[in-house]
Amino acid sequence: MPAVNTKLAALLTAIATLSAVAGSAADVTNAPYEIDGRKSGYLFMTPATRSLQDDEFQNPGMFAVERGRELWNQKDGPDGKSCASCHGDAETSMTGVAARYPVFDSARGGLVNLELRINTERADRMKASTYKYESDELLALTSYISYQSRGKPLNVDIEGPAKPFFEEGRKFYDARRGQLDLACGQCHDALVGSKLRGDVISQGQLNGFPIHRLSWRAMVSRHRIFAWCNTSVRAEPYAAGSPEYLSLELYVAWRGRGLPIEAPAVRR
Ligand code: HEC
Ligand code: HEC
The missing domain is CATH 1.10.760.10 (Cytochrome c-like domain)
Known part of the structure; x- marks a missing residue:
């Protein structure tokens, strides 16, 4: 397989x-x-x-991917961190991730999908505000991360x-x-x-x-x-x-x- x-x-x-x-x-x-x-x-x-x-x-849809790339690198929260501060280049660190979601999350005791994961990363690791579901920002980051899995099987x-x-x-x-x-x-x-x-x-x-x-x-x-x-x-x-x-x-x-x-x- x-x-x-x-x-x-x-x-x-x-x-x-x-x-x-x-x-x-x-x-x-x-x-x-x-x-x-x-x-x-x-x-x-x-x-x-x-x-x-x-x-x-x-x-x-590539506009959303481009916007997602900006957000990936944008610092936010009191410690001035971005996604890239910890994960580096999404083109390598996020390859294949979207293809595995949703996943069971033990801390939550339930499923998280990519959108919810992005928001918990912002809240827990950046102490930044979460994005509204269906906001341009959340769609953009989700698109950018999903784009790194293009061609990978669900x-x-x-x-x-x-x-x-x-x-x-x-x-x-x-x-x-x-x-x-x-x-x-x-x-x-x-x-x-x-x-x-x-x-x-x-x-x-x-x-x-x-x-x-x-x-x-x-x-x-x-x-x-x-x-x-x-x-x-x-x-x-x-x-x-x-x-x-x-x-x-x-x-x-x-x-x-x-x-x-x-x-x-x-x-x-
Ligand atoms: C009355 C018929 C109908 C029912 C019932 C229905 N859908 Fe749809 N669905 C559509 C139509 C029409 C579209 C748009 C065309 C397409 O992609 O199939 C669509 C699109 C979709 C898509 C997007 C596919 C893509 O490639 O973009 C998904 C996912 C989906 N439906 C899931 C569901 C799920 C899950 C349910 C049950 C909760 C459901 N649908 C019930 C008619 C229906
Ligand atoms: C302070 C460091 C830090 C920051 C900032 C951070 N992350 Fe993370 N992130 C982690 C760590 C650590 C993990 C857990 C790694 C693991 O489970 O292998 C993780 C896990 C993830 C996962 C799950 C990966 C998987 O394989 O399931 C995603 C998706 C993710 N982060 C996206 C983001 C996004 C998007 C941002 C910015 C909004 C972000 N992270 C900000 C440290 C960080």
Whole structure:
């Protein structure tokens, strides 16, 4: 398995280079975007949206990555520390980190995702204020750190203390909810490829996050999409960062295991 993943990651890099040269990835093989039937949302986008994602000079998500790079190096808090003060160059210290999140955190006795980890780093290690979920700052740092895992396969740990949270997430995924009485899989397993209000329904994978959603002209977190999908079946959404969405995030990340991180992905 790891050998295969390394090969895929290499292939993905090769294709990214190729498409940068060719200027378009539209007719490049789909192989790295599909693993054992698990498909990246990329495959459900138009050729124009795909090439926007592939071209780093045009990908609107790269603004968030650049802003994240600034924040990584920006000193804050009473001791005048930045993330870089302790972690150095994110391009080496953060490689592969995003692909392992969310993780069980023993201090917290629950799951943390990348967004919550960034905030606990600020609060505990810098004594600086935390960022609001969905703020430009948090999306930017999350995008910057996730970008360091591009091409790395999603690989979350669901064993040991993470297990009960994983099971909670699976239950959430399978539960019918809202006035429309629909479970996640009734769209993202059963209706994959169908059209819904201008969108083509994908498998609902997380490997592209944070994504830039063109129709919203915004960077979007995993939990914001969960809330939007809940609302679309007229169910009450949970709060971003809530235990419910953290467990769901773990399950959905596992469901897409092996898919290469694409952040910042571009979606419709
Ligand atoms: C005072 C030093 C210090 C500062 C400042 C700091 N960190 Fe950390 N950070 C650590 C240490 C120590 C760890 C634990 C390392 C480990 O678990 O291997 C850690 C862990 C992490 C992890 C988890 C890595 C993993 O493999 O799971 C992330 C992500 C992270 N830091 C991001 C940040 C970000 C973003 C900032 C700035 C907002 C920051 N850190 C600021 C010291 C620091
Ligand atoms: C009524 C159908 C429907 C239901 C039910 C639904 N979604 Fe979605 N979801 C969509 C549509 C439409 C989109 C936007 C197009 C796409 O990427 O599939 C979307 C997008 C997503 C994405 C972003 C995929 C990407 O590549 O950007 C994720 C993740 C997701 N949904 C997860 C979920 C989860 C988890 C649930 C259950 C809580 C859920 N969805 C329930 C219709 C649905």
